[in-house]
Amino acid sequence: MRRARLLRSTPFRLALAFGLLFILAFMVADIITYQLLKRDLAEALDDSVRDTYSVVASTYSSEDAEDFVAGVATYARLNSPEDSIFLLVNEKGERLAGNVSLFAADDGLSTVKAGDIGLKGDDRIRIQAGTVSGNRLIVGESYSDTDDLEHIALMSFVWASGVIVILACGGGAFFAARAQRRLDGIERAMSDVSAGNLTRRIPLEGNGDDIDVVAGQMNQALDRLSALVEGMRQVSADIAHDLKTPLNRLRMTIEEAMQQGGRGVDIQSLLLDAREESDRISATFEALLRISQIEAGARKARFRPVDLEDIMSSVAEIYGSVAEDNGQSLAFATRPASPSMVNGDHELLIQLFVNLVENAINHCPPMTSITLGLEAGDGGFAATVADDGHGIPEEERELVFRRLYRLDKSRTTPGSGLGLSLVKAIADLHGAEITLKDRHPGLGIIISFPAQPQA
Amino acid sequence: MRILVVEDDKKTADYVAQGMSEAGHVCDIVEDGRNALFQASHEQYDVLVVDRMLPGLDGLSLVKAVRAASIGTPAIFLTSVSGVDDRVEGLEAGGDDYLTKPFAFSELLARVNALARRPPVQDQKTVLRVADLELDLVRRQVTRQGQAIELQPREFTLLEVLMRDEGRVLTRTMLLERVWDFHFDPKTSVVETHISRLRAKIDRPFDVPLLHTVRNTGYSLHAPR
Numbered sequence: 001m002r003r004a005r006l007l008r009s010t011p012f013r014l015a016l017a018f019g020l021l022f023i024l025a026f027m028v029a030d031i032i033t034y035q036l037l038k039r040d041l042a043e044a045l046d047d048s049v050r051d052t053y054s055v056v057a058s059t060y061s062s063e064d065a066e067d068f069v070a071g072v073a074t075y076a077r078l079n080s081p082e083d084s085i086f087l088l089v090n091e092k093g094e095r096l097a098g099n100v101s102l103f104a105a106d107d108g109l110s111t112v113k114a115g116d117i118g119l120k121g122d123d124r125i126r127i128q129a130g131t132v133s134g135n136r137l138i139v140g141e142s143y144s145d146t147d148d149l150e151h152i153a154l155m156s157f158v159w160a161s162g163v164i165v166i167l168a169c170g171g172g173a174f175f176a177a178r179a180q181r182r183l184d185g186i187e188r189a190m191s192d193v194s195a196g197n198l199t200r201r202i203p204l205e206g207n208g209d210d211i212d213v214v215a216g217q218m219n220q221a222l223d224r225l226s227a228l229v230e231g232m233r234q235v236s237a238d239i240a241h242d243l244k245t246p247l248n249r250l251r252m253t254i255e256e257a258m259q260q261g262g263r264g265v266d267i268q269s270l271l272l273d274a275r276e277e278s279d280r281i282s283a284t285f286e287a288l289l290r291i292s293q294i295e296a297g298a299r300k301a302r303f304r305p306v307d308l309e310d311i312m313s314s315v316a317e318i319y320g321s322v323a324e325d326n327g328q329s330l331a332f333a334t335r336p337a338s339p340s341m342v343n344g345d346h347e348l349l350i351q352l353f354v355n356l357v358e359n360a361i362n363h364c365p366p367m368t369s370i371t372l373g374l375e376a377g378d379g380g381f382a383a384t385v386a387d388d389g390h391g392i393p394e395e396e397r398e399l400v401f402r403r404l405y406r407l408d409k410s411r412t413t414p415g416s417g418l419g420l421s422l423v424k425a426i427a428d429l430h431g432a433e434i435t436l437k438d439r440h441p442g443l444g445i446i447i448s449f450p451a452q453p454q455a
Numbered sequence: 456m457r458i459l460v461v462e463d464d465k466k467t468a469d470y471v472a473q474g475m476s477e478a479g480h481v482c483d484i485v486e487d488g489r490n491a492l493f494q495a496s497h498e499q500y501d502v503l504v505v506d507r508m509l510p511g512l513d514g515l516s517l518v519k520a521v522r523a524a525s526i527g528t529p530a531i532f533l534t535s536v537s538g539v540d541d542r543v544e545g546l547e548a549g550g551d552d553y554l555t556k557p558f559a560f561s562e563l564l565a566r567v568n569a570l571a572r573r574p575p576v577q578d579q580k581t582v583l584r585v586a587d588l589e590l591d592l593v594r595r596q597v598t599r600q601g602q603a604i605e606l607q608p609r610e611f612t613l614l615e616v617l618m619r620d621e622g623r624v625l626t627r628t629m630l631l632e633r634v635w636d637f638h639f640d641p642k643t644s645v646v647e648t649h650i651s652r653l654r655a656k657i658d659r660p661f662d663v664p665l666l667h668t669v670r671n672t673g674y675s676l677h678a679p680r
Contacts, residue, residue, distance in 0.1 A: 272671075282557050283640060290639070298540055318609060318635055322648045351639050358642045419642065 011179035015172030022168050023161070030157045037153050041146045045126050046109055053128040053139040056086065060132050072137070073097035081119055085127070087138040096135065105129040105138055112140070123147075182211050186218070198226040239288065242417070243281060250277040287418040294425040299345050306349060308340040308381055308449070309374055315353040316372050319361065327366030330357065334373035340381050342449050344430050352426040355419045356385040356445055364389030368442075379451030388442035397436045456480045456501040456571050461491040461517065462533065463509055467556070471504060471533075474560045475567075488512025495521050500528050501571045504563070507534035507545070515548045522549035529570040533563070542638060561672040565624045583618040586678035588657060588665055590618055599657060609634065610653045617666065617676035626673035650674060 007013070056075060060068040069088060076086040076099035087098035095102045101118040107129055114123045124147075127140035185203055192200040201222060202215040257270040293299075316332035323330035353372075360370045364387050373384040392400060401424040427434050427447055437444035458475055462468040463486045472482040483498070485491040489511040495503060503521070507514040518530050531552040532545040542553045552566050583590045588599045595611060597604045606614065613634045617625060627646045631637040635645065650666070658664045667675050 278557070286555070286640075293540065302540075302543070317607075318645060318649075319643070321607075321652055322643050322645055325644075325648050325651075347636070347638055350637065354637070354639075354641060361643055 009176070009180050009183075011176040011183070012173075015176035019165075019168040019172040023165055026161060026164050030161060034150075034153060034157060038150055041149055045141060045143065045146050049109065049126050049128045049139060049141050052084065052141070053130065053137070056139055057130065057132050057137060065133070065135075068132070068135075069096045082121070082123070082144070083142055085117070085119075085125060085138070085140040085142075087136075089136040089138075091134050098138075103138075107131070111143075114142075179211070182215075186211075186215060190218075193222060198222070198229060243284065246277055246281050246284075250274055250281070253277060284418065287422060291418065291422050291425045294348065294422070294429055297429060299348065299429060302345055303343045304346070305341045306344050306346045308342055308349070308383060309335055311346065311349050312353055312372050312374055312383060315350065315357055319354070319357045323357075323361050323370060326361055328361060328364060329369045330361075330372070331369070332372040332374075334375060334384075336374055336376040336381070338376070340374060340376060342381060342430070342452050345426075348426045348429065352423050352447070353383070353385065355423050359419055360385060360387040360389065360443075364442075381449045383447045383449070384444055385447075386439060386442060386444040388439065391438055391441060391443045392436060394438070400436075401434070456567075457499065458482050458502050458504060458567065459491065459495060459498075459500045460484045460504045461486075461488065461509060461514065462504070462506045463487065464506070467506075467533075470560070471563065474564065478564055480567075486510070488514065488517045491517055492520050495528065496524050496526060502567050503528050503530040504533050504567065505530055505550070507532055507541070515544065518545075518549045531563075531566055531570060533558070559626075559671075561624075561669075562626045562628065565626045565629060565673060568623055569620060569625070569629065583615065583621075585618050585621050585665060585676055586663070587661075588618070590614060597657070599661060602660075604656050606653070606656060610649060610656070613649055613653055614657065614676075617674065620676075622675065622677040624669045624673050624675045629673065 056072060059071040072086055072088040075084075076097055079086065079099065081099045085098070085100045087100055087102070088096040089098075089102065090096050093102075103112075103117045105112065105127055109126065109128055112125050112127055114121045114125060117125070119125075124143040125140045126143060127138055129136065129138045131137070182205070189200050189202040201219045204212050204215055204219075206212070253270055253274045257267040257274065260270065261267045313332050313335075316330060320330045357370065357372070360368070364370070368387050368389045370385070370387045373386070375382050375384075400420050424434060430449060432447050432449045435446045435448070437446060456479075458480050460468055460471050460475075460482055462471065462484065465486075468484045468486070472484055475482045483494065483500075485494050486509075488509040491503075491505070491509070492512060495517075503518070505514040505518060509517065512520070514532060514534065518532075521528070521530070529551045530549065531554060532550045533554050533556065534541070534545075535556040545553045551570055554563055554566060581591065581593050583592070588597070590597050590611075592615065597606055597611065597614065613630070616630065616633045625633075628640070630646050631641070634649075637645075650668075654664075654666050658666055663679050665676055665678065667677065669675050
């Protein structure tokens with residue numbers, strides 16, 4: 001099991017592959033060097049034998065053959081036949097001088113074995129044979145020095161190879177283990193994350209290498225993921241909490257109806273209450289679904305050029321009388337001179353302004369004046385829905401866009417706490433930004449539509 | 456009227472069928488899309504009530520297939536799929552109306568009635584009349600008993616919609632869709648406000664009321680019965 005895992009490990013495979021490649025390359029280099037050295041040594045030996053031969057041969061002069069023989073005899077006496085051999089043979093085949101017994105050899109360079117020429121040992125000898133004024137001169141040198149050198153070279157190569165194999169394997173294993181350890185760290189962290197521990201992060205070495213960079217990016221992705229999951233957990237907890245209350249009310253109404261029905265009392269109004277409550281619950285679900293669908297962004301495919309002023313004035317017109325009946329006033333005060341076309345979804349933009357205006361109507365006291373405004377600027381448009389009501393406390397401004405969030409004081413007024421989430425989802429879909437502004441008194445909501453690409 | 460209900464949830468199907476027969480209609484229930492297609496192309500129906508999610512053939516494909524077979528029977532989608540796009544998809548597939556679950560039966564009945572008796576397109580009257588109330592679409596004038604009545608543009612549209620469907624119940628959501636083009640449920644009493652203003656102008660100064668509130672359902676404009 002352990003071996004199989006090791007064989008699948010990328011660092012180990014890489015280390016193995018590179019180790020083998022390195023060893024192979026070193027071996028090839030060794031063999032080539034060894035062969036070159038061997039050839040060089042053989043050439044050097046040949047040169048040396050040839051040189052000795054010509055030196056010996058040059059001592060001969062025609063007037064004094066005796067001298068020549070004596071010269072060869074001196075060489076023979078001074079050199080041990082294990083190192084160098086000398087042999088001078090006359091025309092009749094008689095040995096004149098030398099340190100070896102009589103033997104015949106062809107002209108030029110050749111190699112003989114020590115045993116073949118009556119010497120001890122199994123060394124090979126390189127010889128040069130030739131004729132000097134009728135006499136045969138043979139000069140030779142033992143290969144033993146050359147063989148020794150070659151042996152030393154071979155042995156040093158073998159040792160070096162051994163050391164290199166150990167180094168390559170050991171180094172490879174070390175680096176492989178190091179890389180493997182970090183990969184294992186990533187693997188452990190990721191399996192912890194998949195097991196549900198979203199706070200787990202991959203440990204970094206801090207040296208900024210590629211594994212660190214990848215691990216850092218994975219950590220960032222994990223940060224985003226856990227933030228998203230946390231947000232979702234928050235939303236589902238909010239939803240569960242917010243739906244429990246109306247479901248509980250529904251249950252109580254039904255129970256009351258059952259009791260009263262048992263006593264024979266008319267329960268029509270309780271049933272109506274129950275129906276209303278269940279309608280409210282399904283309206284909340286509907287709104288949640290709508291928000292998530294808008295957030296999914298599929299509506300973008302249906303974007304058309306729409307006139308913001310047109311949309312806002314029809315909302316102002318529709319809600320003017322509703323506000324009036326509520327003792328409030330609603331006016332579309334500032335309008336741009338030219339058409340205010342944006343690319344968008346007519347239906348959703350209507351809903352955006354309806355939600356904002358309805359929020360103002362529902363949450364502001366009588367005598368409040370609600371003002372709509374639209375201004376062009378920077379190629380985009382800024383739409384404003386402002387009132388002079390209670391406003392929203394500074395610290396709650398960000399929270400109001402959260403799903404199901406309701407200001408404490410608005411718990412008693414109608415609404416699901418989803419209106420502004422929907423507004424935000426629609427604004428986001430249109431690339432528009434929402435700013436909340438304190439008007440002392442009252443609240444101003446500014447929706448900034450970005451500059452529109454020229455159609 | 457003969458109505459084909461295509462719905463795989465037995466409880467919903469029975470609820471619809473029972474309500475329809477109490478309202479004097481005849482209902483056939485089919486539980487899957489393929490049988491519904493067969494039924495719709497072999498029998499005469501006045502309205503199809505189609506669930507979107509069906510076994511065999513889904514509601515959208517069913518209505519597409521029915522339309523492809525040149526059957527013009529009005530169809531209303533009845534579904535728990537209530538996304539923003541789904542209504543558009545349903546209408547594009549050839550559906551005539553769209554109602555999301557959970558729904559009030561009165562809402563469904565009002566819509567089915569409206570679908571079945573939708574006036575032919577060539578019926579382009581320029582003056583609508585209900586009893587002594589007259590609405591001139593060309594001159595955009597409203598008179599009752601010969602007296603001119605001043606209406607806001609939205610009130611005019613509201614009255615026009617009510618008069619075109621004289622005698623039929625229009626629900627709050629139907630009015631929102633037709634008069635205001637709202638395909639969502641507003642959190643304020645938009646409809647009620649405009650209805651009461653319209654009523655103040657066309658009914659209150661006169662003896663006989665024409666605009667009636669139908670409890671728990673909607674509104675209806677008709678001559679005294």
